[in-house]
Amino acid sequence: MAKRKVTITDIADEAGVSVPTVSRVVNGRDDVSPATRARVEELLDRHGYRRRGTSGSRAALLDLVFTDLDSPWAVEIIRGVEEVAHEAGVGTVVSAIHDRAGSARQWLTNLRARASDGVILVTSALGPGIQDELRRLGVPLVVVDPAGSSAPKEPTIGATNWAGGMAATEHLLELGHRRIGFIQGPPRLLCSRARLDGYRAALDAADVPADTALVVPGDFYHEAGFTGCNRLLNLPEPPTAVFAASDQMALGAIEALRRRGLRVPEDMSVVGFDDLPEVRWSAPPLTTVRQPLSEMGRLAAQMALDLARRVQPASPRMELATELVVRASTAPPREV
Amino acid sequence: MAKRKVTITDIADEAGVSVPTVSRVVNGRDDVSPATRARVEELLDRHGYRRRGTSGSRAALLDLVFTDLDSPWAVEIIRGVEEVAHEAGVGTVVSAIHDRAGSARQWLTNLRARASDGVILVTSALGPGIQDELRRLGVPLVVVDPAGSSAPKEPTIGATNWAGGMAATEHLLELGHRRIGFIQGPPRLLCSRARLDGYRAALDAADVPADTALVVPGDFYHEAGFTGCNRLLNLPEPPTAVFAASDQMALGAIEALRRRGLRVPEDMSVVGFDDLPEVRWSAPPLTTVRQPLSEMGRLAAQMALDLARRVQPASPRMELATELVVRASTAPPREV
DNA sequence: CTGAAAGCGCTTACAG
DNA sequence: CTGAAAGCGCTTACAG
Numbered sequence: 001m002a003k004r005k006v007t008i009t010d011i012a013d014e015a016g017v018s019v020p021t022v023s024r025v026v027n028g029r030d031d032v033s034p035a036t037r038a039r040v041e042e043l044l045d046r047h048g049y050r051r052r053g054t055s056g057s058r059a060a061l062l063d064l065v066f067t068d069l070d071s072p073w074a075v076e077i078i079r080g081v082e083e084v085a086h087e088a089g090v091g092t093v094v095s096a097i098h099d100r101a102g103s104a105r106q107w108l109t110n111l112r113a114r115a116s117d118g119v120i121l122v123t124s125a126l127g128p129g130i131q132d133e134l135r136r137l138g139v140p141l142v143v144v145d146p147a148g149s150s151a152p153k154e155p156t157i158g159a160t161n162w163a164g165g166m167a168a169t170e171h172l173l174e175l176g177h178r179r180i181g182f183i184q185g186p187p188r189l190l191c192s193r194a195r196l197d198g199y200r201a202a203l204d205a206a207d208v209p210a211d212t213a214l215v216v217p218g219d220f221y222h223e224a225g226f227t228g229c230n231r232l233l234n235l236p237e238p239p240t241a242v243f244a245a246s247d248q249m250a251l252g253a254i255e256a257l258r259r260r261g262l263r264v265p266e267d268m269s270v271v272g273f274d275d276l277p278e279v280r281w282s283a284p285p286l287t288t289v290r291q292p293l294s295e296m297g298r299l300a301a302q303m304a305l306d307l308a309r310r311v312q313p314a315s316p317r318m319e320l321a322t323e324l325v326v327r328a329s330t331a332p333p334r335e336v
Numbered sequence: 337m338a339k340r341k342v343t344i345t346d347i348a349d350e351a352g353v354s355v356p357t358v359s360r361v362v363n364g365r366d367d368v369s370p371a372t373r374a375r376v377e378e379l380l381d382r383h384g385y386r387r388r389g390t391s392g393s394r395a396a397l398l399d400l401v402f403t404d405l406d407s408p409w410a411v412e413i414i415r416g417v418e419e420v421a422h423e424a425g426v427g428t429v430v431s432a433i434h435d436r437a438g439s440a441r442q443w444l445t446n447l448r449a450r451a452s453d454g455v456i457l458v459t460s461a462l463g464p465g466i467q468d469e470l471r472r473l474g475v476p477l478v479v480v481d482p483a484g485s486s487a488p489k490e491p492t493i494g495a496t497n498w499a500g501g502m503a504a505t506e507h508l509l510e511l512g513h514r515r516i517g518f519i520q521g522p523p524r525l526l527c528s529r530a531r532l533d534g535y536r537a538a539l540d541a542a543d544v545p546a547d548t549a550l551v552v553p554g555d556f557y558h559e560a561g562f563t564g565c566n567r568l569l570n571l572p573e574p575p576t577a578v579f580a581a582s583d584q585m586a587l588g589a590i591e592a593l594r595r596r597g598l599r600v601p602e603d604m605s606v607v608g609f610d611d612l613p614e615v616r617w618s619a620p621p622l623t624t625v626r627q628p629l630s631e632m633g634r635l636a637a638q639m640a641l642d643l644a645r646r647v648q649p650a651s652p653r654m655e656l657a658t659e660l661v662v663r664a665s666t667a668p669p670r671e672v
Numbered sequence: 673c674t675g676a677a678a679g680c681g682c683t684t685a686c687a688g
Numbered sequence: 689c690t691g692a693a694a695g696c697g698c699t700t701a702c703a704g
Contacts, residue, residue: 007697018675023699033673060450061429069415072408072614079405082432086439091429091446093397096418103422110427114396114450222617251617258619278408281558281587283594283619343681354691359683369689 006047015040045133049112061091062304063111063119064297065126069096071220071248072276073293077122077144080297088305090117097126104130111139118304120297121154123147123189140307142300147189155307155316157300161191164289164322165198165245168271171287171324172241173206176332177269180208181239183218183228183249192220195245195273214239218249225252233260240333241269247276247288254282254329265331275325284328292320342383351376381469385448397427398640399447399455401462405432407556407584408612409629413458413480416633424641426453433462440466447475454640456633457490459483459525476643478636483525491643491652493636497527500625500658501534501581504607507623507660508577509542512668513605516544517575519554519564519585531581531609550575554585561588569596576669577605583612583624590618590665601667611661620664628656 008022015022017036024032025040026049032040043049062085066074078094085092093116097103104126111119118140124147126134131154134141143156172180182199185192196215203210216231218224225244229252232239244250250272254264264270264284272279275290299320303313344358351358353372360368361376362385368376379385398421402410414430421428429452433439440462447455454476460483462470467490470477479492508516518535521528532551539546552567554560561580565588568575580586586608590600600606600620608615611626635656639649 009697019697020676020699021674023697024674026698031673036673060446061427063427069411069418070613072411075405075408075411075414078411078414078430079432082405082430086431086442089442089446091397091399091450092431093427094414094418094430095422095427096415106422106425110396110425114427222614226617248614248617251614251619254619255617255621277406278558278584278587278614281562281584281591283587283590283600285591345681355681356683356692357690359681360690362682367689372689 006049008049011040011043011047011049015043060089061093061114061116062301063093063095063116064122065095065097065107065119066122067097067099069094072278073274074122076276076293077297077300080294080299081120081301082297083294084298084301084305090305092301101127108133117308118142120144120300120304140304142304142307144296144300145189145191155303155313156318157296157303158191158317158319159291159296160319160322161194161291162198162201164273164291164324165195165243166202167198167322167324168243168273168289169199169202170206171326171330172243172269172271173202173208175241175269175330177239177241178208178333179211179214179237179239179241181229181232181242182215183225183232183242183244183253184215185245186219187217192245199243218245220246220248222248222252222255225249226256227252229253229256233257233262239268241271241330243271243273245273247272247274247279247286250286250288250329251279251282254286264329267334269330269333271330280327282329287327287330288325290323290325292322295320342385344385347376347379347383347385351379396425397429397450397452398637399429399431399452400458401431401433401443401455402458403433403435405430408614409584409610410458412612412629413633413636416630416635417456417637418633419630420634420637420641426641428637437463444469453644454478456480456636456640476640478640478643480632480636481525481527491639491649492654493632493639494527494653494655495627495632496655496658497530497627498534498537500609500627500660501531501579502538503534503658503660504579504609504625505535505538506542507662507666508579508605508607509538509544511577511605511666513575513577514544514669515547515550515573515575515577517565517568517578518551519561519568519578519580519589520551521581522555523553528581535579554581556582556584558584558588558591561585562592563588565589565592569593569598575604577607577666579607579609581609583608583610583615583622586622586624586665587615587618590622600665603670605666605669607666616663618665623663623666624661626659626661628658631656 012019012022022040025037064081082092095107120142122144141154143154145158146156216228218228242253244253250270253270257268272286272288275288279286348355348358358376361373400417418428431443456478458480477490479490481494482492552564554564578589580589586606589606593604608622608624611624615622642649
């Protein structure tokens with residue numbers, strides 16, 4: 001996989017320039033002609049050149065990349081990754097890419113200079129171009145909660161989202177609910193689709209007809225839970241329970257209910273997904289599907305570290321178990 | 337300040353051993369006699385040796401150190417630091433020290449190997465020994481929300497905690513509350529003491545006698561808000577409002593009230609401190625004192641980067657403004 | 673704008 | 689367990 005590490009000598013030979021010239025390009029000096037610089041840079045990129053100082057230093061840095069750093073979600077993953085990395089004497093570099101191409105480039109340049117030993121990508125914050133480049137650099141890549149296709153080339157870590165969606169829905173069915181609303185996650189994420197399918201599968205297994213009006217869009221954030229819940233309440237025949245595909249949306253839904261003077265769980269049951277630490281303390285404490293986020297982080301870090309040491313992971317794809325946590329936001333429907 | 341960088345040659349000379357031997361110690365090989373290793377390690381530490389590869393590379397890494405990575409608080413700081421660092425093409429290494437001495441050592445060793453360009457410490461997670469060592473290494477240090485003395489040697493970034501504590505209390509006084517409970521933060525933190533003093537100052541200014549029974553201990557976490565609030569409710573003459581020194585404790589307090597069937601704000605007003613993103617969505621949305629956490633992170637990162645480039649910061653100590661955000665958890669007391 | 677030469681900091685065999 | 693020797697990857701003057 002990783003052929004002999006390229007040195008500036010190699011690049012110089014291939015470019016037909018001297019070693020000092022390549023050195024200048026690598027260090028971003030401005031005393032190089034544009035033509036030469038372009039040629040050398042192209043070669044540098046193509047070969048995935050990485051500054052090596054003198055010789056191979058031990059794994060010392062792991063990169064953890066998010067699209068945004070704007071949810072309590074993120075800190076759980078960071079915690080898991082940091083724990084494993086810290087134990088291994090490895091630093092954890094946290095970045096947010098914000099879906100901007102320039103931002104990803106910036107990060108990649110820095111990553112190369114730092115000679116990072118592995119990358120953990122949360123929900124594929126990177127375009128395929130960048131991923132190819134990582135491959136060329138020989139930096140191992142692990143994806144947590146992948147977005148794209150169901151058969152990515154990279155090893156992935158996820159949770160049993162389908163089973164979790166099913167468990168939450170079964171819980172509501174067992175309480176006697178028949179009309180159960182569902183607030184979706186962003187459809188591009190695999191985990192969103194799996195949760196929705198789990199919901200549908202549970203309804204199906206219970207012979208409850210699926211009403212498409214009961215499934216409303218969302219994006220995992222509070223606001224979407226708020227508006228989604230309002231939408232469900234405005235239905236001619238509103239549901240008696242709401243299953244939100246994330247805890248944040250569940251809290252948004254509870255706020256929508258509170259504003260209408262409806263009580264949880266007396267007037268409406270609400271279930272979330274994630275089990276963020278704070279939902280133990282929401283009013284009322286949230287029934288939700290626990291996703292072992294920090295465990296997922298730990299596992300991803302372990303895998304990335306193994307790959308950096310050229311140890312093949314036991315399995316290239318892993319799903320950790322989700323678990324229904326019943327608290328105080330669910331109860332039988334009024335009419336029963 | 338920073339004398340000539342030490343090389344392994346310097347260390348070898350001083351220790352009276354060969355260069356390869358020092359190299360072996362630095363790389364943690366085990367084929368060195370304990371006596372030699374000890375002598376060399378002592379010298380390495382004393383001179384603050386840092387691997388330099390070949391020659392000086394640009395600022396590329398900033399270290400952000402927490403005691404624990406267990407609160408939504410942390411992610412706000414991380415976000416601010418990461419933004420500034422990212423823009424500067426610098427990576428952000430996040431670590432949790434957990435108050436364990438060995439953990440700090442581990443981190444320091446890694447930091448040295450990585451040649452970090454600056455350290456941002458959140459609430460002084462490090463012992464003074466480690467701080468001295470950083471100084472020797474010539475790595476600039478910025479402290480966010482300092483713990484110890486009020487006149488630290490390092491530049492610090494904080495918020496106007498005293499003014500915030502006062503503003504929250506004044507708000508409750510204006511609503512007509514006279515018995516206001518206070519749930520404290522950990523007393524070793526400067527910010528905790530300042531919030532308490534702000535609370536007292538407001539009572540004092542309004543000529544409301546301070547009842548020491550109304551001040552209960554806490555540690556910023558949910559649980560402490562829960563038990564603290566229960567303690568206040570069990571008082572012979574309970575308060576009509578609770579000011580918690582953190583949002584998480586405020587949410588814990590709301591849960592304690594809910595369990596007793598008391599409504600917020602009808603039966604009891606609750607104010608928090610921080611304005612974490614999620615408290616906009618608590619039930620009811622929390623009145624709180626906004627602390628610009630991500631701004632504090634941004635500022636700390638900017639300062640650390642400046643110091644790394646030997647630019648003196650405008651002021652070595654800075655407090656960003658807090659701001660009262662009134663939402664739905666406060667109202668006039670019943671009896672008025 | 674570029675290269676030949678010297679040199680720096682470090683590591684890797686090898687020998688004992 | 690330790691050092692003398694060779695060498696690697698890179699940079700820094702210097703010269704043109």
